[in-house]
Amino acid sequence: EVQLVESGGGLVQPGGSLRLSCAASGFTFDDYAMSWVRQAPGKGLEWVSAISWNGGSTYYAESMKGRFTISRDNAKNTYLRMNSLKPEDTAVYYCAARGKFLVGTTQYDYWGQGTQVTVFI
Numbered sequence: 001e002v003q004l005v006e007s008g009g010g011l012v013q014p015g016g017s018l019r020l021s022c023a024a025s026g027f028t029f030d031d032y033a034m035s036w037v038r039q040a041p042g043k044g045l046e047w048v049s050a051i052s053w054n055g056g057s058t059y060y061a062e063s064m065k066g067r068f069t070i071s072r073d074n075a076k077n078t079y080l081r082m083n084s085l086k087p088e089d090t091a092v093y094y095c096a097a098r099g100k101f102l103v104g105t106t107q108y109d110y111w112g113q114g115t116q117v118t119v120f121i
Helices: none
Strands: 003-007 010-012 018-025 033-039 045-051 058-060 068-072 077-082 091-098 115-119
Touching: 003 091, 018 033, 018 091, 018 115, 033 068, 033 077, 045 068, 045 077, 045 091, 058 068
Parallel strands: 010 115
Antiparallel strands: 003 018, 018 077, 033 045, 033 091, 045 058, 068 077, 091 115
16 A cells, blocks of 8 residues: 655744655655645645655755755655745645656645645744
8 A cells, every 4th residue: 555644744933944754655665756745725736846766856846945955765755844934835735756757747646645834923
């Protein structure tokens, strides 16, 4: 059974930081690019960041550049370090896997259940 299990979300004040984690199982992790996608209240899916199968390439949506860092490790985990958080970063963050790497897409082979990030004043 394929599973992507996110953790690390929570409440944070503007300017704060969080690190999201995603634990993968049930598929060949090294064959998949990994991404983070978010959905703010009342809005559609928004691509956040992606990392290639070997971690050699990383990509970010424009508004996340310089604030977010994506990474992955050999233990089948994917991370999203988020710094300088803003109220507009409030969303459910999903971890997603795609066999054919495509930056910016919101179409994936596998999805996690999501973790809530709330940036409040």
